[in-house]
Amino acid sequence: MRSSSIEASASREGVVLPATNDLTNRALNVFLADVELKAYRMANIALRHDADALDAVQDAMLQLSRRYAARPPSEWRPLFYRILENRIRDAQRRRTVRGRFMAWLPWNAAEADSAADPLDHAPDLTPGPAAHAEGAEIMVALQAALQRLPTRQRECFLLRSLEGMDVAETAAAMGCSDGSVKTHYSRAVQSLRAQLGEFWT
Amino acid sequence: MKHEETAEFERRTQALLRDSVDRVDGATRSRLAQARSKALEPRSGRSGWLDFRYLAPAGAMAAAALLTVLIVAPRDDSNPVNDSGGGALYDLELLADADAYELTQEADLEFIEWAAAMSEEKAGT
Numbered sequence: 001m002r003s004s005s006i007e008a009s010a011s012r013e014g015v016v017l018p019a020t021n022d023l024t025n026r027a028l029n030v031f032l033a034d035v036e037l038k039a040y041r042m043a044n045i046a047l048r049h050d051a052d053a054l055d056a057v058q059d060a061m062l063q064l065s066r067r068y069a070a071r072p073p074s075e076w077r078p079l080f081y082r083i084l085e086n087r088i089r090d091a092q093r094r095r096t097v098r099g100r101f102m103a104w105l106p107w108n109a110a111e112a113d114s115a116a117d118p119l120d121h122a123p124d125l126t127p128g129p130a131a132h133a134e135g136a137e138i139m140v141a142l143q144a145a146l147q148r149l150p151t152r153q154r155e156c157f158l159l160r161s162l163e164g165m166d167v168a169e170t171a172a173a174m175g176c177s178d179g180s181v182k183t184h185y186s187r188a189v190q191s192l193r194a195q196l197g198e199f200w201t
Numbered sequence: 202m203k204h205e206e207t208a209e210f211e212r213r214t215q216a217l218l219r220d221s222v223d224r225v226d227g228a229t230r231s232r233l234a235q236a237r238s239k240a241l242e243p244r245s246g247r248s249g250w251l252d253f254r255y256l257a258p259a260g261a262m263a264a265a266a267l268l269t270v271l272i273v274a275p276r277d278d279s280n281p282v283n284d285s286g287g288g289a290l291y292d293l294e295l296l297a298d299a300d301a302y303e304l305t306q307e308a309d310l311e312f313i314e315w316a317a318a319m320s321e322e323k324a325g326t
Contacts, residue, residue: 025241032240036233037222054232061240139217161211162218193210 024069031076032061039084042158045146046088056087078172145195149188156184
């Protein structure tokens, strides 16, 4: 990425460049500013927890900056999302282990069954009477449907729809073949359409 | 027809998702910007393994291991308390003094007793 294009992109997006002459750092700053909100939404949909989502994005940023900054900028996007998905999985595993451990404690024994899976206690995102605005209601329904998708299908759908990656980039980010990406995406769309049919009529 | 419906569905979901990104609140945006800034900070010169994050658990493990050894290891109470080191010192003196060592190895105790009695008699006269 050239210096002039970085500055132009930064001013367009309202990004304040760091007071450093390091070109890589500046390019990385612009890149991270471009992906951070989308990455946060992806993590938030997967984890259903604001703080955990922020932690996952922050860890992914740190990892990319410290380990892969020297790689060509064209590789940053798939690398970043791959790291992010790993962080999301780590957070989900930690939750499961924490849930089991808490259930094992004697004072939690009575609630062992209900505490085993913390996701069971996540807020119910299915649309209710409180969702007045039609757009908000559809978004809530879409989010709930995305959370019900298998992990790889959700990951694939969000990378393509939200991040706007093509098949090859998505395959690189997910560490699978182009064919797998097409299959995951197609199944995700089918499943979402089946779940959201009533909102689309 | 089916393909068009799918394409329309994809367009709508994409628009919804991107709209949800635009509606992320200011506090979260600010925290993300802080996280980005932190990620871009130059690393300190300190090597990774000296980091407190790694030293603290290592120190805790070492302390726990020491405590376990102190609690679990059997205490040797066979020696009387007032004899600790005294016996060893006596052995050392015997080894250093060749005559004394030979004396302890002497089988003829009667001769020793006789010699002692003679020296006492001499002292008495």
